[in-house]
Amino acid sequence: MKINSLLIEIDGIDKEILRYLMEDARKPILQIANKIGISGAAIHQRLKKLETTGVISGSKFIINPKVLGYNTMAFVGVYLDKASRNSEAVKDLKKIPEVLECHYTTGNWSVLIKIICRDNEHLMQLLNTKIQAIEGVSRTETFISLDQQIDRQIQL
Numbered sequence: 001m002k003i004n005s006l007l008i009e010i011d012g013i014d015k016e017i018l019r020y021l022m023e024d025a026r027k028p029i030l031q032i033a034n035k036i037g038i039s040g041a042a043i044h045q046r047l048k049k050l051e052t053t054g055v056i057s058g059s060k061f062i063i064n065p066k067v068l069g070y071n072t073m074a075f076v077g078v079y080l081d082k083a084s085r086n087s088e089a090v091k092d093l094k095k096i097p098e099v100l101e102c103h104y105t106t107g108n109w110s111v112l113i114k115i116i117c118r119d120n121e122h123l124m125q126l127l128n129t130k131i132q133a134i135e136g137v138s139r140t141e142t143f144i145s146l147d148q149q150i151d152r153q154i155q156l
Contacts, residue, residue: 008053013038014046015156018056022153025059065116072117073148076131077109077141085136086110092134098126109141120144 010018013036020032029047033040050056065071080089086104093099093113101114113131117123123144132140 008055010050010055010156014050014055017043017046018050018156021059022156069118070116072119072123073145074115074117074123075143075145076113076115076127077143078111078113078131079108079138079140080110080136081138082136083110089134089136093131096126096130098122 016036017032020027020035029043030040033043036043047056065073078089078093080086090102090111093102093111096115098115098117099113100116103112104110105112115123115126117126123142127140127142131137
């Protein structure tokens, strides 16, 4: 998602605030203010500026899919028969709740999607009955993730 073509400059205090909030978005503002040595009001002003400029685009809870029985993560390269089918295919992919991400890519695939499934049988059913059934999908190439070894945001 392209937010702004301008490069946003953030200073050391902004970076420090962001580091604390990236670690725990529920950390109290006053606790951060005390650690950094500025007022809570200053933190609020800086956060407002970071939101307005698009540096911060929200906060969310992270759900552990394994606890809910989703144990298979896969990346699927989707080949479309025509590039012009991309927007319709993406619209159909958005209707599939197991599709977590969809990336328009260079290379062999038209799009690369990240999906979460309960198990390999669920993955096969999803591929056969939903993803490969989308009009314009000529074939798919699937890579099952055995273990996610790095999970992080940009380092500040």
